[in-house]
Amino acid sequence: MRRRDTTGPRSAPALGRRVFLAGGLAAAGTALAGCGPADTVLSGRQPLRQWNLFTGGDGARMVEMHAAYRKAHPGIDFQPSTFQWGNPYYTKFAMGAAGGRAFDIATLHVSRLRGLGVGTLISPVPTDLLAEHGITRDTVFPNIWDKCTIDGELYAVPLDTHLVVTYYNRPVCEQAGVLDSDGQLVEIRDENHFFDVCAAVKEVTGQYGVVTDTTHAWRPFWSLYRQLGGEMTLDGELGIDDDKALRALDFLRRLSEEGLAPKASDGAATPANFQNGIAGLMLSGNWELPTLKDAGMDFGMRPFPGVYGEELGQGDSHCFVLPVRREPDDDAVAAAVEYAAWMLKHSITWAGGGHIPAYMPTTESQEYADLQPQSDYRHAAEDVQFDPQAWFSGSAAQLQADAGAIFTGVHTGAVTPEAALDRFKRTAQDLIDTPSPV
Template identity: 70%
Template sequence: MRARQTHTPTRAPRIGRRGFLTAGIAAAGLGLAGCGSGAATSSGRARLRQWNLFTGGDGARLMEMHEAFREEHPEIQLEDTTFMWGDPFYTKFVMGAAGGRAFDIATVHLSRLRGLGTGTLISPVPRDLLAEHGITEDTVPTTVWDKCLVDGELYAIPLDTHLVVTYYNRRICERAGVLEGDGTLVETNGEEELIDLLTEVKEATGQYGIVMETTGAWRQFWSLYRQLGGEMTFDGELVIDDDKALRCLDFLRRVSEEGLAPRASDAPGTPANFQNEIAGLMFGGNWELPTLRDAGMDFGMRPFPAVFGDPLGQGDSHAFVLPYRRTPDREAENAAVAYAAWMLRNSLTWAGGGHTPAYLPVTGSEDYQELEPQAGYREAAENVQFDPQAWFSGSAAQLQSDANSVFQAVHTGATTPEVALDRFKSAAQRLIDTPPPV
């Protein structure tokens, strides 16, 4: 896993479906054989077991928030456990949820919600209880809140939004003449305006205009595809707009072929290349903010550019979920909801890592508006584009992995957009034809 943040670490080997099912069945068996809830402790305090996937800077920030929560809630014994990001976490999650005794609240990616067993491994969130703590659909962006609903039931409590945005080096961009008077990057509309801007920045660096993670090309592709209004569904067969998909892939080909961006740049190398000033701009997740700030860079951030339409960017949300319980445990449920609501209300601390809090009273506060550069891309969170819905889609899921593997070859010039699209469609159909493990 990448030490600096938690979103695009080195992947552990993907667990096979048989292993996934075997592990889940074994865990379920242990859960059936086990004793009851461990919500109450010998001291009379409510026990709250929290699972998460945050390490690096996010992990340190989470621990800071947890210590503050403990100080304010002596009646709750918070026990937090961190697992490795990606497949290891989600495998452990399914095993624990199947057993019914592993956690009282867990943090997941909202894009993975429907594939994690809503109604079977995950329980609905009691809206009335959540409202008592000040969290309702009016306090969260509609785009994010709607993703927490499955068949009208609320199954998650969103903590943040994290998505691909545009970083710009102020020193280089000033030299290129592409800054406004207030030091912000000039806004572009359309492909040609962006190409012109990248060309000017390239002339200022003598190398490239922009760097982006070519091994994570799905983020750029999905952002562009959604700007074109592209839809993608997996109901028995893949439905995708070939013309729109090819237009997006051709843009990725063009920026690399014209020397505006490196043909190859991996997850750790992309922010490093930006720090080394081989380019003045970078497409990257907003979680890269602390790394660049620690490097002492003078940089700004704005939403992903409007290349083919509105400035939409691919992203996701960290959200809290409750486990399904064969025997209801109201004390554990009350403690879990109180914890989640507290985390939302105090998410200004969480914003320090680059994530945009989901709780609107925080992002609308004066304190947040004074955060720089976070306030510069706040509106991007309202336009976040979640991955298409499927059990194999979302953060750390196989669809992203397959797309990245295929699409990066367009950047390198090893294949054409047409061939890459055909390969992606074949990979997606194989996933559609595979029965879901949960």
């Protein structure tokens, strides 16, 4: 197998890559990570070890896409491994990447790039090679591509955007008179309008107007704070706009205190409450879509409500990254980059789970336009609000966990917005003062 230094000037495509492009995948199933077996070497197939954190509905769609990839690539010995979502996966990723022999390509959240060793554990993506497969900044949502770019180097290939959106029970909202002439939920004009809509919906359900995951209150908080123009810096001294943060937290307090939303609703109970008709609106991630579809609900979706201006919603992006290698391997990098490009080009399957594909030819296709209600919130990807940058920030990171634990008390009434903000600021500063473990 030919090897070269992938960090220096890149030479013309190698024979190994051309042979690889003519090939495809091997047997079905999920393989354990590790070096390719002996029959791989004897057969001449290129090994490709992939790590991901997709279970549940996302996992089922990933398996479906991988099955199609195998069928199209019989010359590749594809070995995917799925690990538990969240900190277990990211701990495994850091240990595996540090070892230098765990995977050829892995899935991450874009928000975790800086905290997981950009340049030390994660290698830049060769954009010239990626462009050979038709993936450039012009084919991907530019804001997502730019988020994957650090110090002028592309460190990840974005697969999607996922973010908090608004779900609405169509029959309930029709009865409440809050649908527009096209049968979609009316666009929220301001804070008072949102509370009026929730009150109208509550009149129909007899219980609540809206339900939101009170244990993950960071997501709506960050959405509202960003709509207000709030900035947050997590370097040296915490930078936060107290007035805007208090206004966002007071919004959460009002929802529960005025009886428009449950004071407590965790991740599992929230879609169940919405599905059971306890509330006619739900503020949650677009990843809940398959559950509601499977339940046969008549529902619609639109971006997170523009309570304080634009419909900005907190979110993230799943992406593919390459490890820093102890020994540069041109053929392994070529296989990994082609795999990432193939997944982007076939991401209409991924869109079925609610995520917005990052590959614009997919989201601009008629096939995607026919996906309902996914296509109704496509434009939200252009304005997704990523978490503030820090090694402890992002999906499944400590900042989200700590903020959720603190802000849930605002919903229950256990703490005031002022007390919650003070506690959050102390906690965030403690995290800032803690050195990164990577």
